[in-house]
Amino acid sequence: xxxxxxxxxxxxxxxxxxxxxxxxxxxxxxxxxxxxxxxxxxxxxxxxxxxxxxxxxxxxxxxxxxxxxxxxxxxxxxxxxxxxxxxxxxxxxxxxxxxxxxxxxxxxxxx
Amino acid sequence: xxxxxxxxxxxxxxxxxxxxxxxxxxxxxxxxxxxxxxxxxxxxxxxxxxxxxxxxxxxxxxxxxxxxxxxxxxxxxxxxxxxxxxxxxxxxxxxxxxxxxxxxxxxxxxxxxxxxxxxxxxxxxxxxxxxxxxxx
Numbered sequence: 001x002x003x004x005x006x007x008x009x010x011x012x013x014x015x016x017x018x019x020x021x022x023x024x025x026x027x028x029x030x031x032x033x034x035x036x037x038x039x040x041x042x043x044x045x046x047x048x049x050x051x052x053x054x055x056x057x058x059x060x061x062x063x064x065x066x067x068x069x070x071x072x073x074x075x076x077x078x079x080x081x082x083x084x085x086x087x088x089x090x091x092x093x094x095x096x097x098x099x100x101x102x103x104x105x106x107x108x109x110x111x
Numbered sequence: 112x113x114x115x116x117x118x119x120x121x122x123x124x125x126x127x128x129x130x131x132x133x134x135x136x137x138x139x140x141x142x143x144x145x146x147x148x149x150x151x152x153x154x155x156x157x158x159x160x161x162x163x164x165x166x167x168x169x170x171x172x173x174x175x176x177x178x179x180x181x182x183x184x185x186x187x188x189x190x191x192x193x194x195x196x197x198x199x200x201x202x203x204x205x206x207x208x209x210x211x212x213x214x215x216x217x218x219x220x221x222x223x224x225x226x227x228x229x230x231x232x233x234x235x236x237x238x239x240x241x242x243x244x245x246x247x
Contacts, residue, residue, distance in 0.1 A: 019125065021121065021124045021125070021128075021153055021157070022121040022124060022153075022157045022160070022161070023121035023122050023124055023125070052128075052146075052149070052150075054124075054150060054153045054154060054157065054217075055154060055157075055216040055217050055220060056157065058216065059216070062208060062211060065208050066208050066209065069208060084142075084143065084146040087143070087146075088146075088150060088220070091220060091223045091224070092202075092204070092216060092219070092220060093202070093204030093205075097207075097208050097211075
């Protein structure tokens with residue numbers, strides 16, 4: 001798994017690639033928390049390069065969404081969710097909890 | 112039947128998923144089914160590592176994977192804490208983000224992804240999980 005954070009004026013764009021499971025989820029979670037810690041509560045997570053995500057990754061997303069939504073207009077949104085991962089998120093009942101965008105520019109521009 | 116013993120550590124989840132995927136692909140399962148099988152195996156193994164062997168160093172568990180006809184069977188045997196799935200509360204998928212509980216999601220996904228998920232817990236032989244899925 002590889003995770004990088006780009007700072008924009010109104011939000012952070014966090015790009016996560018590879019595989020997120022119980023082994024790699026802590027590092028993904030840390031990147032999400034870092035944005036919150038520096039006062040950023042608008043986050044777009046680019047998943048276009050993501051191959052796999054288990055419930056450990058879903059938990060990290062849910063925890064971060066909770067943190068973001070505590071703040072006025074704070075929100076975590078998902079970008080380019082691969083079909084297999086979207087199906088798993090649907091099974092887990094997570095799709096209603098996150099707005100999704102097809103590309104990062106649209107997501108960043110939404111904040 | 113191929114059987115592999117894996118250390119009870121999260122770093123081995125990748126290998127467990129690959130082990131299952133290879134057998135599933137050879138058995139004619141499509142990409143969507145292979146992903147489902149990998150996710151179910153990952154969630155099952157994660158539960159063993161996280162709960163059955165919580166605080167136990169140097170533990171391991173056996174994984175088998177086999178296709179007969181159109182059905183793939185995964186088993187996992189551990190000697191950790193006894194597990195009773197009846198004690199796991201179902202996640203409330205209707206709850207909003209603040210009320211949503213984090214636990215129980217792994218088992219819930221396993222049941223959704225597989226056709227059958229069955230646990231036997233025995234003080235002598237440990238926990239045995241058997242999961243099956245038929246290909247389309």
